Amino acid sequence: MEYKLTYEKYKEALIGGKFLGLKCNKCGAYTVPPKKVCLECTSEDMDIVEISGKGEIRTFTVIRVPPEGFEGPYIVGMVELDEGPWVMGNIVDLDPDKAGMDLIGKKVTTGHKVVKGDKFSAGDGVALAFSLQD
Amino acid sequence: MREVAVVGVGMTNFGISEKTQIEMFSEAAMEAITESNIEPRDIQALFLGNVLGDFEEGQMNMAPMCAADIGIPNIPATRFEGACASATVALRDAYMWVASGFYDMVLAGGTEKAMVMGTPMATRTFAMGSDSRYESFAGITFPGAFGMAAHLYSKKYGIPLEKLKEQMAMVSVKNHKNGVLNPKAQFRKEITVEKVLSGIVIADPLQLLDCCPFSDGAAALVFASADKAKDLTKKPIYIAGTGQGSAGPLHNQKDFTIVKSRVISSQQAYKQAGIGPEDIDVCELHDCFTIAEILAIEAMGFFEYGKGSQASEDGETALDGKIPINPSGGLKAKGHPIGATGAAQAYEIVKQLREECGERQVKGAKIGMTDTLGGDLATVCNIIFRR
Numbered sequence: 275m276e277y278k279l280t281y282e283k284y285k286e287a288l289i290g291g292k293f294l295g296l297k298c299n300k301c302g303a304y305t306v307p308p309k310k311v312c313l314e315c316t317s318e319d320m321d322i323v324e325i326s327g328k329g330e331i332r333t334f335t336v337i338r339v340p341p342e343g344f345e346g347p348y349i350v351g352m353v354e355l356d357e358g359p360w361v362m363g364n365i366v367d368l369d370p371d372k373a374g375m376d377l378i379g380k381k382v383t384t385g386h387k388v389v390k391g392d393k394f395s396a397g398d399g400v401a402l403a404f405s406l407q408d
Numbered sequence: 409m410r411e412v413a414v415v416g417v418g419m420t421n422f423g424i425s426e427k428t429q430i431e432m433f434s435e436a437a438m439e440a441i442t443e444s445n446i447e448p449r450d451i452q453a454l455f456l457g458n459v460l461g462d463f464e465e466g467q468m469n470m471a472p473m474c475a476a477d478i479g480i481p482n483i484p485a486t487r488f489e490g491a492c493a494s495a496t497v498a499l500r501d502a503y504m505w506v507a508s509g510f511y512d513m514v515l516a517g518g519t520e521k522a523m524v525m526g527t528p529m530a531t532r533t534f535a536m537g538s539d540s541r542y543e544s545f546a547g548i549t550f551p552g553a554f555g556m557a558a559h560l561y562s563k564k565y566g567i568p569l570e571k572l573k574e575q576m577a578m579v580s581v582k583n584h585k586n587g588v589l590n591p592k593a594q595f596r597k598e599i600t601v602e603k604v605l606s607g608i609v610i611a612d613p614l615q616l617l618d619c620c621p622f623s624d625g626a627a628a629l630v631f632a633s634a635d636k637a638k639d640l641t642k643k644p645i646y647i648a649g650t651g652q653g654s655a656g657p658l659h660n661q662k663d664f665t666i667v668k669s670r671v672i673s674s675q676q677a678y679k680q681a682g683i684g685p686e687d688i689d690v691c692e693l694h695d696c697f698t699i700a701e702i703l704a705i706e707a708m709g710f711f712e713y714g715k716g717s718q719a720s721e722d723g724e725t726a727l728d729g730k731i732p733i734n735p736s737g738g739l740k741a742k743g744h745p746i747g748a749t750g751a752a753q754a755y756e757i758v759k760q761l762r763e764e765c766g767e768r769q770v771k772g773a774k775i776g777m778t779d780t781l782g783g784d785l786a787t788v789c790n791i792i793f794r795r
């Protein structure tokens with residue numbers, strides 16, 4: 275079976291304001307980011323669905339020594355989506371020096387930011403951008 | 409499967425080297441071959457760990473070059489890549505090929521020359537161990553992944569971050585203390601908790617001395633069937649068990665304070681050896697960051713989940729503790745030339761079991777274990793050795 279939700283398709287949708295994932299028709303689990311098969315039951319029978327982007331911060335770090343091509347400091351976090359999966363992205367709209375343990379458990383919404391690629395990245399990419407819910 | 413033993417080991421000094429990756433590997437390899445009382449032509453295959461040779465020296469397909477440099481250009485020579493676990497993955501496969509009877513004698517190890525890249529490029533290439541499509545564009549780094557693990561750990565077990573950071577610092581202090589006793593270590597000076605806690609922050613909450621360095625170095629071992637081993641050395645060190653586990657990208661792992669790849673890998677190794685964690689006398693494990701050592705001593709079963717940081721504070725992992733961890737100084741003090749690290753851990757355990765470690769000798773050690781982690785907890789490989 276053809277790869278259902280490729281990175282290219284996922285990226286273009288995200289840039290267009292839609293956060294896509296996969297929902298399994300067999301067990302109901304969500305697979306985000308996409309994979310060839312359902313993360314829970316390995317079924318290929320999944321539909322492309324729009325993900326709410328709502329979730330809770332599970333952990334974070336502030337990158338102060340960045341890789342070549344990035345400028346620190348910035349916050350990277352893992353969010354547990356309401357749909358279940360964990361995803362990685364940047365926590366934005368917050369001064370990195372104010373990031374502390376109280377971030378964990380905070381509710382967020384998800385947007386995106388386009389990231390300029392380097393000679394190893396196969397072009398520009400896109401990162402999830404989490405904003406704290408008021 | 410038949411019994412397999414390590415009959416010789418070799419290792420360069422770790423730190424900054426003027427030598428090429430091939431030259432470093434050849435030094436370690438010939439030391440191991442000479443110690444095994446064999447000639448290079450007795451080696452039937454080479455299993456080589458190397459991670460970033462392409463970026464460091466523009467050298468791909470390094471294994472045949474390494475074999476050629478020690479005069480055996482025509483044997484099968486293969487590079488293994490499992491990020492920082494590369495050498496242990498190579499060692500484990502070398503062991504399995506000899507155990508299967510396919511080969512009688514193989515050379516395995518690793519080499520790396522990371523210093524030449526400089527910090528920004530090294531940070532970029534090390535971060536290639538993350539999911540390049542779905543994670544790397546967020547600018548995650550290797551220290552960043554473990555910084556997130558430290559925050560998760562603090563939250564999950566209700567250990568205030570300031571307290572946890574002190575306990576993490578004690579891991580670094582302990583490994584530096586051991587490193588003083590290791591003539592091949594990159595750093596050979598003691599440090600204090602205060603010094604760790606006053607370092608620059610690399611990725612919250614990890615400070616400079618919570619992190620292992622970039623390093624150059626190589627290490628190698630000769631594996632032989634037990635029959636052959638008895639004729640070659642008075643002190644063969646046998647492989648009692650091995651394991652390897654994977655865990656996909658970080659986002660798939662969810663709560664990564666419990667390193668699933670390591671749980672799977674270490675359980676495989678214990679099962680094959682017919683022993684449990686309580687039987688291990690000495691262990692070299694993957695302390696790429698202070699929190700990484702704490703996660704490792706838990707997943708390997710030495711301490712309960714959530715108790716590893718307290719055990720570290722209580723000195724239970726010191727040279728004279730309940731389970732001596734990283735007598736070599738670990739990745740933190742000995743250095744971490746990523747493609748060679750697993751072989752250097754095995755080098756230390758073999759030397760410990762032969763009782764050749766001088767001041768850092770764990771007295772009477774009979775069973776030792778290595779633990780090597782690659783990428784964002786995506787690969788863990790374990791080997792149990794016995795006298």
Ligand SMILES: [Zn+2]
Nearest residue numbers: 298301312315
């Ligand atoms: Zn399913």
